[in-house]
Amino acid sequence: MNRSLVFVFALSSGILTAAGFAQEANPASLATTQEKHLQNVRQLTLGGQNAEAYFSADGTKLIFQSSHGDVKCDQIFVMNLDGSDRHMVSTGKGRTTCSYFYPDGKKILYSSTHLEDAECPPRPDFSKGYVWAVYAGYDIFTANPDGSDLKQLTTTPGYDAEATISLDGKKIVFTSLRNGDLDIYSMDADGKHVKQLTHELGYDGGPFYSPDRKWIVYRAYHPQTEKEKSDYRELLQQNLIRPTSLELWMMKADGSSKRQITNLGAASFGPSFFADGKRLIFSSNYDPVTHSTGGMGNFELWAINPDGSGLERITYSDGFDGFPVFSPDGKKLVWASNRNAKAPHETNIFIADWVP
Numbered sequence: 469m470n471r472s473l474v475f476v477f478a479l480s481s482g483i484l485t486a487a488g489f490a491q492e493a494n495p496a497s498l499a500t501t502q503e504k505h506l507q508n509v510r511q512l513t514l515g516g517q518n519a520e521a522y523f524s525a526d527g528t529k530l531i532f533q534s535s536h537g538d539v540k541c542d543q544i545f546v547m548n549l550d551g552s553d554r555h556m557v558s559t560g561k562g563r564t565t566c567s568y569f570y571p572d573g574k575k576i577l578y579s580s581t582h583l584e585d586a587e588c589p590p591r592p593d594f595s596k597g598y599v600w601a602v603y604a605g606y607d608i609f610t611a612n613p614d615g616s617d618l619k620q621l622t623t624t625p626g627y628d629a630e631a632t633i634s635l636d637g638k639k640i641v642f643t644s645l646r647n648g649d650l651d652i653y654s655m656d657a658d659g660k661h662v663k664q665l666t667h668e669l670g671y672d673g674g675p676f677y678s679p680d681r682k683w684i685v686y687r688a689y690h691p692q693t694e695k696e697k698s699d700y701r702e703l704l705q706q707n708l709i710r711p712t713s714l715e716l717w718m719m720k721a722d723g724s725s726k727r728q729i730t731n732l733g734a735a736s737f738g739p740s741f742f743a744d745g746k747r748l749i750f751s752s753n754y755d756p757v758t759h760s761t762g763g764m765g766n767f768e769l770w771a772i773n774p775d776g777s778g779l780e781r782i783t784y785s786d787g788f789d790g791f792p793v794f795s796p797d798g799k800k801l802v803w804a805s806n807r808n809a810k811a812p813h814e815t816n817i818f819i820a821d822w823v824p
Contacts, residue, residue, distance in 0.1 A: 743798030
């Protein structure tokens with residue numbers, strides 16, 4: 469979850485009855501007139517909940533998570549950039565999230581709960597308000613691109629997920645609960661030499677390397693008051709967090725030089741770098757009129773400089789727009805959106821040509 473904990477915010481509120489994928493889903497225009505950076509917007513999935521699509525290093529394929537039709541909780545799929553040749557590459561058991569291609573194209577990476585239970589884990593109890601489930605059964609796995617030769621990278625008790633890989637293929641960065649709090653860790657591509665990078669009380673997650681591998685951008689919630697700290701710890705004991713206040717942070721790849729990028733007072737998440745590493749793109753429910761959260765019903769894509777300047781709104785579409793990632797050459801943007809939905813809460817993968 470955009471990177472993220474399963475499906476975020478607007479995605480989490482219902483199970484869909486959509487029939488699944490379709491090959492053609494593109495009306496004349498899927499971009500609004502204000503979306504000046506997006507051209508030739510194409511919808512790649514139709515039906516269900518689809519999110520967290522990431523490019524292969526050669527820019528020819530996407531790997532993503534989806535639940536649709538008979539797939540009752542998220543599994544990992546691969547498809548071509550035109551949406552063709554979609555096929556499942558995870559086990560079809562448990563719940564999966566946060567998939568990624570190794571840069572050499574020889575392996576894929578994802579997190580799954582299938583070893584703990586082959587069935588879908590229970591949904592969180594929203595009587596506690598809006599919460600995310602941090603499923604203890606999540607571990608990180610590698611497999612061949614077709615899903616064969618599945619190997620487990622993490623074996624510690626508790627949540628291990630939200631993993632991405634550096635562009636040189638040498639390092640994985642991920643979120644773990646192994647030391648009692650949700651912190652970011654790095655490890656070698658084979659799972660060895662694990663190092664804890666964050667130590668602040670609160671949730672640190674969704675980490676993503678810069679193209680030059682020197683920096684990591686992530687989302688964070690660090691409770692400040694005693695009540696906030698108490699509420700956070702109480703929820704975490706139940707493997708839950710409340711993701712309604714998240715800011716973007718950056719740190720060097722070794723965990724040093726941490727700094728807060730945003731101070732929007734909203735839920736900002738799913739950050740990743742522009743292909744040249746000079747800017748960041750992310751999703752937020754920030755309301756530029758009130759300068760605070762715009763509520764949980766509308767998330768847009770935003771761009772910002774690493775020093776926190778130059779905030780720019782990218783999308784202008786009702787509902788959810790999130791998990792934005794650029795192609796390796798920076799010419800295309802892929803993201804998940806509620807636009808053109810045919811059923812409530814339907815979320816699909818979209819791709820567009822990027823106009824600088």
